[in-house]
Amino acid sequence: MLEQVLHLLPQEIKTKIELLSRKAKQQLEEIRIRENRPLELIIGIEHFFINENGELQLFSERAYKPSNEVCRRFLERITNYSLYSMEEQLKRGYITVSGGHRIGLAGRTILEKGEVKGIRDITGFNIRIAREIKGTALPLIKKITNPKDQTVDSTLIIAPPQFGKTTLIRDIARCISYGINGPISDQALYEQPQLKSRKVAIVDERSEIAACYKGVPTFDVGPRTDVMDACPKAEGMMMMIRSMSPEVIIVDEIGRSEDALAIKEAAHAGIKVIATLHGYHLEDVYKRQMIQQLIEEETFRYAIELKRDEFGFMHRVINIKQWLKNKTQYHQ
Amino acid sequence: MLKLLGALIVIVASTAYGFYRAMIYGKRLEQLKQLIYSLKRLKTDIQFGLTPLPEAFLHIGSQMSAPFGQFYIRLSERLIHSNSEVSFTAIWNDELNNASYDSYLTKQQYDILLQLGTVLGTSDVEDQQQHLQTAIERLILEESVASEEQVKYASLWRSLGALLGVALVILLI
Numbered sequence: 001m002l003e004q005v006l007h008l009l010p011q012e013i014k015t016k017i018e019l020l021s022r023k024a025k026q027q028l029e030e031i032r033i034r035e036n037r038p039l040e041l042i043i044g045i046e047h048f049f050i051n052e053n054g055e056l057q058l059f060s061e062r063a064y065k066p067s068n069e070v071c072r073r074f075l076e077r078i079t080n081y082s083l084y085s086m087e088e089q090l091k092r093g094y095i096t097v098s099g100g101h102r103i104g105l106a107g108r109t110i111l112e113k114g115e116v117k118g119i120r121d122i123t124g125f126n127i128r129i130a131r132e133i134k135g136t137a138l139p140l141i142k143k144i145t146n147p148k149d150q151t152v153d154s155t156l157i158i159a160p161p162q163f164g165k166t167t168l169i170r171d172i173a174r175c176i177s178y179g180i181n182g183p184i185s186d187q188a189l190y191e192q193p194q195l196k197s198r199k200v201a202i203v204d205e206r207s208e209i210a211a212c213y214k215g216v217p218t219f220d221v222g223p224r225t226d227v228m229d230a231c232p233k234a235e236g237m238m239m240m241i242r243s244m245s246p247e248v249i250i251v252d253e254i255g256r257s258e259d260a261l262a263i264k265e266a267a268h269a270g271i272k273v274i275a276t277l278h279g280y281h282l283e284d285v286y287k288r289q290m291i292q293q294l295i296e297e298e299t300f301r302y303a304i305e306l307k308r309d310e311f312g313f314m315h316r317v318i319n320i321k322q323w324l325k326n327k328t329q330y331h332q
Numbered sequence: 333m334l335k336l337l338g339a340l341i342v343i344v345a346s347t348a349y350g351f352y353r354a355m356i357y358g359k360r361l362e363q364l365k366q367l368i369y370s371l372k373r374l375k376t377d378i379q380f381g382l383t384p385l386p387e388a389f390l391h392i393g394s395q396m397s398a399p400f401g402q403f404y405i406r407l408s409e410r411l412i413h414s415n416s417e418v419s420f421t422a423i424w425n426d427e428l429n430n431a432s433y434d435s436y437l438t439k440q441q442y443d444i445l446l447q448l449g450t451v452l453g454t455s456d457v458e459d460q461q462q463h464l465q466t467a468i469e470r471l472i473l474e475e476s477v478a479s480e481e482q483v484k485y486a487s488l489w490r491s492l493g494a495l496l497g498v499a500l501v502i503l504l505i
Contacts, residue, residue, distance in 0.1 A: 010416040011415065011416060011417045073416055073418075076420050077414065078361050080386060081452055081453040082378075083455060084453070084456050084459075140395050146498075
């Protein structure tokens with residue numbers, strides 16, 4: 001997976017990253033390229049700069065700084081030498097490359113009638129490295145599975161950026177699509193299958209979850225999964241509800257009122273929804289009106305808060321009904 | 333007897349040279365027409381298909397004859413298999429240089445192409461259209477000049493070659 005990113009990098013940067021230890025490469029999460037400023041690497045939860053010899057260092061003094069020429073060459077590569085073909089992506093501020101890696105762009109925006117039409121003088125790149133970790137969702141799925149219906153319950157996953165949201169829901173989609181019975185992992189968590197294989201629909205607005213390349217998912221998202229690639233969430237959900245008869249819908253980073261409406265539509269149609277949301281705690285996101293509504297109407301049965309520290313990733317499962325009850329009790 | 337043979341050789345060689353010089357005008361005109369057509373196709377590919385350059389070059393090149401057909405194809409291959417060591421402009425210039433060995437364009441005409449190589453793929457659709465249109469118009473001007481030159485000088489060189497041959501023979505005998 002890192003290979004695809006390395007392939008796109010200019011030689012000057014590529015050679016330095018190749019010098020990293022195997023462990024560092026495995027934990028490499030972001031490569032931040034800023035013209036004439038120190039190259040920054042995010043490994044695990046730490047950040048480092050790198051010197052001319054490829055050694056990591058904590059200080060930015062005498063760190064390697066990519067030149068304007070290096071940045072231009074990189075931009076050429078990631079746009080396939082055709083900036084004009086990336087209008088949509090420039091408007092959104094990022095390019096997703098083969099492998100599902102998202103490259104955020106920083107520069108000077110071009111406005112048309114007050115709206116962002118594109119970016120010029122692109123001098124900042126944030127390469128977020130996508131990883132597939134099969135099995136990472138198993139402990140979590142166990143907690144949101146409804147053994148009676150043999151399916152998952154609608155769940156809202158709350159986490160700030162870089163907490164592994166996308167890697168997680170990618171695996172959630174995969175597990176649900178295979179069902180906990182088939183070739184998921186060597187861990188035998190169940191004696192009898194409690195999660196039947198279900199039809200999964202992924203609305204992959206930023207092409208990050210399935211990382212479709214020419215229409216086909218790069219990652220393994222399961223054999224019974226349909227992906228609506230690069231499609232706005234609300235519209236995508238509605239389209240799939242109407243035409244793909246999904247049993248579970250997976251959607252990343254909801255936030256607008258249209259998203260909430262679409263989720264409610266799905267819920268009314270009996271479709272389970274696994275959605276992610278930016279935030280730290282249920283209490284915080286509850287303050288947002290759109291989320292408050294969804295929670296109070298118990299559209300989701302569970303909320304999961306993701307946590308992360310130097311030891312790894314953790315999650316906390318909250319039963320919404322219980323939580324609401326406690327809330328009202330508390331206020332009384 | 334030997335003198336007759338020698339004279340014949342001189343005349344034939346000279347005439348051949350004259351024909352060669354005449355042919356250049358024709359080839360130049362043909363290559364210009366081809367280039368103009370290829371740029372028009374590129375313009376369409378970009379405007380309506382948003383086709384990335386490597387792909388567009390492959391399509392266009394595979395339908396053209398040497399040397400520019402090869403130029404586009406090699407360009408496409410180099411871009412696809414690039415390792416980010418050289419910039420697009422550097423690759424464009426290098427391949428143009430390779431094509432120049434088999435082409436009959438003037439330096440001025442090459443400059444039009446060299447300039448195009450500095451802006452292709454670096455801006456939005458509208459801007460690319462403008463750059464391509466400028467290049468096309470400049471090449472069309474060159475085409476009309478080349479066409480005139482062909483009319484004026486092609487037959488001239490053909491006759492000139494033969495005449496020079498005869499003149500040389502007379503001088504030497």
